[in-house]
Amino acid sequence: SxxxxxxxxxxxxxxxxxxxxxxxxxxxxxxxxxxxxxxxxxxxxxxxxxxxxxxxxxxxxxxxxxxxxTISLHSPGAKVMVNFGxxxxxxxxxxxxxxxxxxxxxxxxxxxxxxxxxxxxxLTQCDSMIRAFLLARGYHRTLEKFDRETGTPQTRSPRVSDSSRSGSSPLPKGQSNGSAGHLLSQLSWSREREAEMARNVEDRSKVREAIVRGDISSALRMIEEKAPEYPAHDPPLLGYVLLLTQCFIEMMNGGELNAAEALAWMHKNLVPVRKRILSCSHGPDSTKSLAVLREVSSLLAYRNIAESPLRGLLHPSRRRLVADLVNDDLIRVMSSPSQVASTRFAGWSxxxxxxxxxxxxxxxxxxxxxxxxxxxxxxxxxxxxxxxxxxxxxxxxxxxxxx
Structure with a gap:
């Protein structure tokens, strides 16, 4: 005691x-x-x-x-007030x-x-890690300024492991460490992987900026033009489901749709996505996607979303979350299968x-x-x-x- x-x-x-x-x-x-x-x-x-x-x-x-x-009191009639948070x-x-x-x-x-x-x-190693983060997250303009300020060569890449410089597995050839070795090979950051990301970083950056400022329609148009395979992916990726629902949220919050128009938009854009999710094998992402669709559909029940239990959907942090997940998805679908597209850790710098x-x-x-x-x-x-x-x-x- x-x-x-x-x-x-x-x-x-x-x-x-x-x-x-x-x-x-x-x-x-x-x-x-x-x-x-x-x-x-x-x-x-x-x-x-x-x-x-x-x-x-x-x-x-x-x-x-x-x-x-516990509290000990030794005077008759003594009282104490407690606060547990x-x-x-x-x-x-x-x-x-x-x-x-x-x-x-x-x-x-x-x-x-x-x-x-x-x-x-x-300390230049830290510069390389920061540069890789900006590249992976799609911060193109910040990346350009960072390169100018630090004089970092465009071809530079951080050394996660000695073998990652050649894009190979961190394990010696002919050796295996089971699932751990496979995992480490997916986490390696090679010059080839950096070059893949550099080729599409400007497009990803434009999509990110459009999402963060709430211009989801522009983001969807850019995706259709630069990565048409992303909307067509089966099952629909979680990032794309969040992007579509964010479009609905922005329109509802801006008063662009009345109840009838909102139902028509959902029937045209969200119902087909839900059917595609249900037609595919269920997994963690599919369960999350269905939950997102259910939550956003509930917006129809409220006249004033800002005063409803779902007002958290209007917070700018949701836009940033959508931008991050869409960026990770675009890295997968816009890169060659030999590099980033084959790994579930695509967006990890x-x-x-x-x-x-x-x-x-x-x-x-x-x-x-x-x-x-x-x-x-x-x-x-x-x-x-x-x-x-x-x-x-x-x-x-x-x-x-x-x-």
């Missing part, structure tokens, strides 16, 4: 005597307790400030420990999580050995591979150290700015972290 007593400010960690810890607390104070999964310790807060020093280490057990909050905490938990990530990142960046040292000395490897590694370490309890590692936490405006101050002769 772990505890923090208000009368004398002592902290208890599986003991009855406790230890000198922090300031006392009483009527009017807000006291919090949290598990710091990164350090594996119990932490306490008072009136929104994190108390130091760190202590109360949580042992690793299998299965992991489960914690139950129904309203905002006085303590800035989001900032705390961001600072934890920053500490981990700083520790990684400060680490140096014979493996990591050459990577920091050759070396940055995507590295990020997924990092998250997978953090998840394994998370299970190993904390038994799977606590927050699950998420790639989004690696892509946001980190708060750095924290410092240590003295409060009652005790060091307290000031947020």
């Amino acid at each position: 772990y505890g923090y007593r208000g009368d004398d400010g002592r902290r208890y960690s599986n003991s009855t005597s406790g230890e000198s810890f922090g300031p006392t607390f009483s009527k009017g104070d807000t006291v919090g307790c949290l598990v710091d999964y990164a350090l594996g310790v119990i932490r306490y807060t008072k009136n929104g400030k994190l108390l130091a020093p760190v202590g109360g280490r949580v042992p690793r057990t299998s299965p992991p420990l489960r914690f139950y909050p 129904k309203k905002p905490f006085v303590f800035d938990l989001h900032r705390f999580e961001a600072e934890t990530l920053e500490r981990q990142r700083s520790a990684v960046e400060s680490y140096s050995d014979e493996v990591t040292r050459p990577l920091t000395e050759k 070396p940055v995507h591979v590295a990020l997924r490897q990092l998250i997978a590694t953090k998840q394994v370490l998370h299970v190993h150290h904390m038994g799977g309890t606590g927050p699950v590692p998420d790639s989004r936490l690696l892509c946001h700015g980190i708060h750095k405006a924290t410092k240590w101050v003295e409060v009652g002769n005790r060091k307290v972290k000031n947020d």
Whole structure:
């Protein structure tokens, strides 16, 4: 058990005597307790400030420990109000999580050995990875400016593996590593693969820009002209289903269709796609596609979509999602079968591979150290700015972290 007593400010960690810890607390104070999964310790807060020093280490057990909050009151008629997240905490938990990530990142960046040292000395490798990301995602104009600013040659490609430079499997010829070897060969980034993407990056970029600005009709016309095999693919790919439904969403949101016209448009454009999906063998993408069609069809039930339960479909993030999936699909259908079209990882650049490897590694370490309890590692936490405006101050002769 772990505890923090208000009368004398002592902290208890599986003991009855406790230890000198922090300031006392009483009527009017807000006291919090949290598990710091990164350090594996119990932490306490008072009136929104994190108390130091760190202590109360949580042992690793299998299965992991489960914690139950308790409060001891020793005065007759005393009352306490608790908050388990129904309203905002006085303590800035989001900032705390961001600072934890920053500490981990700083520790990684400060680490140096014979493996990591050459990577920091050759920063041009990072340029290659960034360039590959822009190329794979179809950011043509940004790619052109990036090449001008960095002087990166157009023929340059990132080295995911030594064998990837020739477009071959990472495994030596004649050897096999089963499904793992096949998977690695699909993740390799060769000069041939880069050249394939470079040939159609401008067309993919124009389609992406049209989708993001909500001009779905223009995007569909460009696709019909540059990649007619994409709409005809059986079963219809998830990206194409999302694109068609996005067209319907934009028209409904813009007031371009009345109820009768909306039904006619759906019958002409969405019903045939649904029939093609049902006529093919079912898979994860087919199930998702049918769910998308059902959800978008529900828009007909609402006069004002912006105030309906489906208002999330109007958020710009859906356009970006559609643009990403359509881009990945176009990479498959617009490239030669010998290169990208044969792999389900078509849209993965070396940055995507590295990020997924990092998250997978953090998840394994998370299970190993904390038994799977606590927050699950998420790639989004690696892509946001980190708060750095924290410092240590003295409060009652005790060091307290000031947020």
